Structures are given as C-alpha cells and as structure tokens.
C-alpha cells in the first residue's frame with residue numbers, strides 16, 4: 001500500500017492545525033497509510049500526540065532543526081522521500097511550507113501543485129483545484145509523479161479538522177540524521193512584535209480598509225467612520241506596505257489574527273491570506289466597486305460601489321442613527 | 324557583486340470581470356492592463372539599492388513573449404545595468420518547473436552572487452519558481468524576505484516565518500532570496516525614465532542558445548497540467564444590496580446595527 005507523507009508544522013511549539021486538516025484530506029483518499037513527518041528538537045511529546053492520529057510518525061529530532069530552515073529541511077528530506085516513495089507528499093501552504101516545498105520537489109524530481117483546496121486520486125496521480133488570478137478563477141490541475149510521487153502544498157483551512165482522534169496507535173520512527181547535509185543558514189534572532197503597538201486582536205468591531213482606498217489622505221474618511229462606529233481600524237497588507245498604517249493593524253496570515261463580531265471590509269478584494277486572519281465567523285459586510293470581487297463570496301452583505309463616495313455617506317447615516 | 328533579478332509581466336485583474344473562453348482553458352484577455360509582478364518590483368528595488376549603497380551589477384531577466392520586454396525596460400529605468408530576455412516559442416506554456424529550468428540554464432554559467440525572485444506571481448499564485456531555481460542551482464535559499472543587507476559576502480536577511488513571526492538569518496553568498504512585498508518603497512518610474520533606456524540593447528536568448536533540450540520545457544513538458552478553468556459559483560455569497568446610494572447605505576446601516584456593529 002502506498003503512503004501519504006504529511007509534513008507537520010509547529011508554531012510556537014504547538015502542532016499546527018494544518019497537520020490535522022491535511023490528515024482529513026489524506027484519509028479522504030481511501031485505504032492508504034498516512035505518515036506524519038515531524039522536524040525539530042525534543043519531539044517526544046508532539047510525536048506521541050501525532051501517533052494518536054497518524055499510522056506512522058517519522059521524527060527528525062536534532063538541535064539544528066530547532067528553527068525551521070526550508071533549505072536544510074529540503075536537503076534532509078530528499079533522501080527520505082526517495083526511500084519512502086510516497087504517492088503524495090502534503091506540505092502546508094504556509095510561510096515555511098512555501099519555502100520548503102519547491103526545493104524539495106526539485107530535489108526529488110517530483111511535480112508540485114501549489115495551494116490546493118481540494119485533493120483526489122486520478123489515475124496514477126492526483127487532481128486538485130487551486131485558485132489563480134487573484135482568487136477570481138479556479139483551475140483544475142493534475143499531476144502524475146514518478147517514484148517520489150506528487151507534492152502538494154495545501155491551503156490552511158481548506159479541509160475540515162477531524163473531530164475525534166481515531167486512536168490510530170501509530171508507530172514512531174526516529175530517523176537518523178547524517179552530518180551531511182549541514183545547514184547553510186545561520187539563525188540570528190526572532191523579531192519580537194513591538195510591545196507598544198496597537199492591539200486589534202481583541203476588538204469586537206473592525207473597520208478594515210484595503211488598496212481600494214487609493215490614497216493615504218482618503219484614510220481620514222475611514223478613520224472617522226471607525227470612530228463613529230466605535231470600531232478599531234484594520235487593513236490589508238498593501239496598505240501597510242505603503243506605510244499608510246502600522247503593521248499591527250494588518251489582518252491576515254502574515255499579520256494579526258482577529259475574531260470580531262462585525263467586520264466591515266472597504267475596498268478589499270478578499271484574498272485568502274487576508275481572510276485567513278479572520279476567525280470566529282463574524283458578520284462580514286463589504287463595499288467594493290468590483291461585483292466579481294472574491295470578498296462577496298465570503299461576506300454576509302455586500303454593496304457594489306465606490307468607497308470614496310459611500311464611506312462619508314455611511315458615516316453620516318450612522319451618526320444620525322446614533323443621535 | 325553580481326545580482327540577478329527574475330521578473331515577470333502579469334495582468335492586473337483586480338477590477339476586471341473575468342470571462343473564460345469557450346473551451347474553458349484560458350481567460351478572455353481583452354482590456355487587461357499588464358505590469359511587472361508586484362513582488363518583483365520590490366526585488367528590483369532591493370537590488371538597485373544594494374548597487375547604490377555598496378556597488379553591484381544588476382541584471383534583470385524574464386522568460387516571456389515580446390510584450391514582456393516592457394518589464395525589462397522598466398527594470399533598466401529603475402537602475403538595473405543589464406537585461407536578458409529569454410524568449411522562444413518553445414518556452415510557451417511552461418509551468419513553474421519549466422520556467423525554473425530556463426532560468427537555471429540562463430543563470431548557471433554567468434556570475435551570480437545574489438539571485439532575487441518575487442515570493443509569488445500575482446496571476447499564477449504558485450510561489451514555486453524561486454525555490455525550484457535555488458535547488459537547481461544548488462544554492463541556499465530564504466523565502467519571504469522583508470529586509471536585506473550584504474557585507475563581506477554574507478547576506479543578513481529578515482524574513483516571514485510561521486505564526487506571523489519574523490526571523491533574522493545569515494547566509495553566505497551565492498544565495499537566492501524570494502522577496503516579500505513591503506521590503507522597501509520601490510521608486511517611481513517616469514515615462515522619461517523609460518525613454519532614456521529605450522535604446523539599451525536587450526539580448527534575446529533562445530532555447531538553442533541556452534543549450535536547452537526542447538523536450539524539457541514548454542507546454543509539452545509540464546509536470547502540472549491545467550485541465551480546465553471555472554469561475555466560482557456566485558449567489559452563495561453575500562446578499563448584495565440594491566438601490567441608489569441612499570438606499571443601499573440605509574440597508575447597510577440597518578444590518579450593521581442588527582449585528583451589533585455600532
């Protein structure tokens with residue numbers, strides 16, 4: 001029986017949910033051995049936890065793996081993947097997964113499908129759906145691998161978590177780590193977030209603004225709207241890239257995770273990296289001048305229009321209603 | 324120091340109603356604006372800043388058709404010293420593997436201390452070419468760089484890692500970095516700036532000149548094949564409010580109020 005390898009990510013020591021989401025994806029493929037691949041330092045505990053879920057757990061336990069280093073990981077895993085000859089290797093489509101997967105794919109000479117949101121077996125290979133063109137188009141793609149199978153990075157949140165641990169009683173295999181390859185990157189420091197920065201993670205109502213605001217000056221309108229609503233101001237990455245708002249207001253996978261009651265999205269297209277930072281299923285309202293903006297697929301209520309016209313009007317009506 | 328920046332011309336679809344052709348194989352590309360991939364623009368700026376602060380020769384490269392020349396000219400206008408246009412009908416339809424293979428052949432035999440790519444291309448959204456290219460060149464790679472300095476053959480790189488954190492690492496050159504947006508503030512390119520480099524010679528290299536076996540690149544050699552495209556089903560999403568501005572905003576205020584938005 002062929003195997004599926006799942007590369008497990010940990011953030012701040014804890015097992016990332018993506019490991020279990022990918023497990024769901026793999027179990028959906030039928031009778032198949034699902035093996036977790038865990039790299040890091042002092043892996044006893046997380047390996048034992050993973051063994052409750054996975055048929056096999058392969059640990060690479062080494063101080064040199066204490067900080068994830070996709071370059072080192074790819075060179076370390078390549079011989080392992082060649083030995084295991086999996087049908088599929090799943091890697092989370094996260095910052096560290098996006099770093100590892102292309103290097104690993106090139107080293108084991110296997111096709112790589114990026115950012116898959118579905119997964120099925122098709123003939124000797126696999127088929128998956130992924131989004132292209134800023135989330136506006138879905139592409140169905142397929143790949144058939146050689147001895148090392150096919151690699152996929154899987155979008156976080158695309159598969160639901162399994163609810164009960166199946167008590168898989170998996171076996172744990174400590175993999176030997178040779179001296180060669182050696183890491184080629186040197187860790188200097190982790191950058192701590194600025195402790196004095198505004199904290200939007202606890203806000204109950206967020207008014208979020210995206211690139212649609214067009215100009216820094218137009219932010220004043222949005223600020224007064226937020227003030228009228230008693231809401232905190234949030235934004236997308238491009239607004240931070242332009243230095244119009246602080247990084248601590250950026251919602252998303254490379255920003256802050258928020259769990260508000262209400263989220264008002266203004267001039268935001270709705271990329272998965274942005275929406276990935278919004279948890280807890282808030283009520284989402286969106287104003288966007290593009291009726292085909294992906295934000296309207298996930299929002300509860302939408303207005304197709306120009307925020308530069310509508311935001312002042314919205315503020316006026318809200319102030320009127322409150323008075 | 325020799326810096327190579329890999330750039331790509333991409334369509335901007337952010338405000339476009341995308342339509343598919345009849346075979347559902349590609350989008351109907353009318354009225355599309357094209358520009359350099361957002362991430363690649365930060366990469367060019369990073370390279371040019373290194374050139375200005377510590378001296379370097381910057382070469383911009385793209386794999387693409389005739390129209391792609393405009394992003395090379397743009398890079399020259401920003402301060403790149405040279406541009407190389409990798410163009411051949413055989414290249415058409417290449418997937419990430421094919422693009423990385425072509426770039427590998429173009430880069431391997433020329434000096435390269437630092438290779439920069441964007442983290443991801445806006446149209447394909449794969450984020451694969453950089454990592455594959457690094458593995459093919461067998462040089463170390465760091466993804467999602469947000470800050471960069473180089474001293475004595477060593478790059479110090481801040482980059483985005485798991486859980487929304489950032490980490491600083493060092494790597495000896497040669498190395499490849501994929502650049503994340505926000506690393507710098509890319510300079511403005513004026514029409515005059517473009518005009519100044521209008522005559523700069525941009526060599527074109529073909530598959531034969533790169534010593535590439537056509538069987539390893541192009542549409543016939545893709546490892547990941549696109550079976551078809553579809554548009555997300557509409558209607559399951561938001562309730563779209565209709566009416567004039569006053570009416571839709573009144574409706575929005577009502578709903579925000581019901582949900583405890585203010």
Ligand SMILES: Cc1cc2nc3c(=O)[nH]c(=O)nc-3n(C[C@H](O)[C@H](O)[C@H](O)COP(=O)(O)OP(=O)(O)OC[C@H]3O[C@@H](n4cnc5c(N)ncnc54)[C@H](O)[C@@H]3O)c2cc1C
Nearest residue numbers: 210211212236237252253254255267269274289290306307
């Ligand atoms: C590794 C990685 C991590 C990332 N992390 C994050 C993250 O944490 N957070 C994040 O936000 N992004 C993140 N991104 C970027 C993300 O992919 C998108 O590029 C970004 O979210 C887009 O922001 P936007 O919606 O503001 O801009 P766009 O996608 O450009 O959308 C702008 C929208 O505004 C609309 N618009 C324009 N003018 C008007 C107007 N006058 N009135 C109304 N609507 C208007 C347009 O129709 C469009 O839909 C990340 C990307 C990568 C590769």
Ligand SMILES: Nc1ncnc2c1ncn2[C@@H]1O[C@H](COP(=O)(O)O)[C@@H](O)[C@H]1O
Nearest residue numbers: 329330386440441443444449450451452
């Ligand atoms: N056709 C191309 N020519 C040159 N560089 C490219 C090309 N396609 C992708 N790249 C580079 O690879 C990066 C990632 O692209 P992708 O893997 O397609 O998401 C881009 O930001 C570019 O730097």
